[in-house]
Amino acid sequence: MSDDLFSFSSSSPSSSTTPLVSGKPMAPEEEESVFSLRPGSFSDYVGxxxxxxxxxxxxxxxxxxxxxxxxxxxxxxxxxxxxxxxxxxxxxxxxxxxxxxxxxxxxxxxxxxxxxxxxxxxxxxxxxxxxxxxxxxxxxxxxxxxxxxxxxxxxxxxxxxxxxxxxxxxxxxxxxxxxxxxxxxxxxxxxxxxLDFYDTEDLIRIARRSAALLNTPLTPEGARALALRSRGTPRILNRLLKRVRDYADVRADGVLTDEVVEKALALEGVDCLGLTNLDRAFLKTIIDYYRGGPVGIEAIAATLQEETDTLVDVVEPYLLKIGFLARTSSGRKVSQDASRHLGYAVQGRLF
CATH class of the missing domain: 3.40.50.300 (P-loop containing nucleotide triphosphate hydrolases)
Incomplete structure (x- = not known):
């Protein structure tokens, strides 16, 4: 095997079908799968x-x-x-x-x-x-x-x-x-x-370690592509890794390259910044229905037919982290960067 690949022998837990981004407790079968990737000492812990x-x-x-x-x-x-x-x-x-x-x-x-x-x-x-x-x-x-x-x-x-x-x-x-x-x-x-979101280099280290435990060959470019799409969160990175592994086993030669990562996660609705369909729907709702904001979280939740807690705990933290969203005393506002990322013309009301 090429030196550019990270691959080691280990047992491979079954893939999880849990949504990539979720605020709900993990199911017992997923907990067992995650436990196999969980470091047991500070020497193995990253970040x-x-x-x-x-x-x-x-x-x-x-x-x-x-x-x-x-x-x-x-x-x-x-x-x-x-x-x-x-x-x-x-x-x-x-x-x-x-x-x-x-x-x-x-x-x-x-x-x-x-x-x-x-x-x-x-x-x-x-x-x-x-x-x-x-x-x-x-x-x-x-x-x-x-x-x-x-x-x-x-x-x-x-x-x-x-x-x-x-x-x-x-x-x-x-x-x-x-x-x-x-x-x-x-x-x-x-x-x-x-605990704060992880930086890209730490996420790359976690991707390499998890791929090794899953006995999955991963190129350096593939590790970086996964890290950039994992929303600064190790749990999401491990979920993405398993989805990409499945895609690579069926549609490619089993090696997780950056091209394979991009194609696999496109099917999952995850873009180059790690935004999911729910993230984009959240931002588009504010832009399309409320002219970019400000708007209350209850109004957004009602429009999306989602629980308010899900939006506050799961969606908003990462959007705030990357500067796509702002919380003001009068409600949520979408940034110009978010508008550009979604392909909208920048509006004067956006910050």
Whole structure:
């Protein structure tokens, strides 16, 4: 094989049919597939250098003191590595990792059951932690501060409270909407890190590593083409890689070149900047129906017949990042660059 190709032997997980860009939790089969590509240590982790260094220092210091690290809160758009970092922290600390999500904790008993089963040094990871019901959230306050929970028996004049001691555990929270997290809960985290979109060079490294694990030959040009279309997000890059791999196996010779990447992703509706059909529909709606804006997000969602949360959490962060969209006090506005990219004549109202 040519030295220009990156290819190594490994088992190949099955391809996923999950949408390329999604704000919904991953299905179990996709979670298993992604796990096979997920780095298990900081040495294999690419990007987020300041966050990684901060965590490494905290973990090394905690090991010297023979105690768990402080509770950690990760904030950032979906797919940037919040769950991966939780797995790595568990591996580095030698504790068991328990994963749940805010919407899954409907009653206080759901959370109490998880907390009472944690052993010394175990990690509880709560995704979408901002969506925990208020009544359930209040159980976390004493658990995070004093490693105990107060359980009330009976009601009325016969009510009595019992404090149950917990093993010292580490809570890792992840959220895409930090503004929706209550101040009492946010203030109980010892470490707060914001994850940002990845640059092209880091994404190329991730593409090479994932292609190696998938036993898929990838040229340097193909790796860069994938990186440029992955919206700065490793999860999306891995999804694109699997779609292109399928295309290469059927329509090409199995090698992922830049030409193969371009043709494969054109079928998926992904353009040279990583914009999907939903991204383009979002921008075109503002231009066609609202003269480039400003317009409220509820109006855009109603026109597109999409959930507002999907647009805010999944579509908007990347468009804001590349300067195609602006949020103002009066609503969303489309930029001149976005208008040019979509083939519109630049309008005076666009910024």
């Amino acid at each position: 987020q250098r300041e966050t990684v260094e901060t965590l490494q220092i905290a973990i090394e210091a905690a090991k010297k003191r023979e105690e768990p690290i402080e509770h950690v809160l990760f904030h950032g758009p979906p797919g940037l590595g919040k769950t991966t970092l939780a797995h790595i922290i568990a591996n580095e600390m030698g504790g068991e990792l328990t994963i749940t999500s805010g919407p899954a904790l409907e009653k206080g008993g759901d959370l109490v059951g998880l907390l009472t089963n944690l052993q010394q040094g175990d990690i509880l990871f709560i995704d979408e932690i901002h969506r925990i019901p208020k009544a359930v959230e209040e159980f976390l306050y004493p658990a995070m501060e004093d490693f105990s929970i107060d359980i009330v028996f009976d009601k009325g004049v016969h009510a009595r409270s019992h404090r149950f001691r917990l093993n010292r555990f580490i809570l890792i929270g992840a959220t895409t909407r930090i503004g929706l997290l209550s101040a009492p809960l946010r203030d109980r985290f010892g470490m707060f890190r914001t």
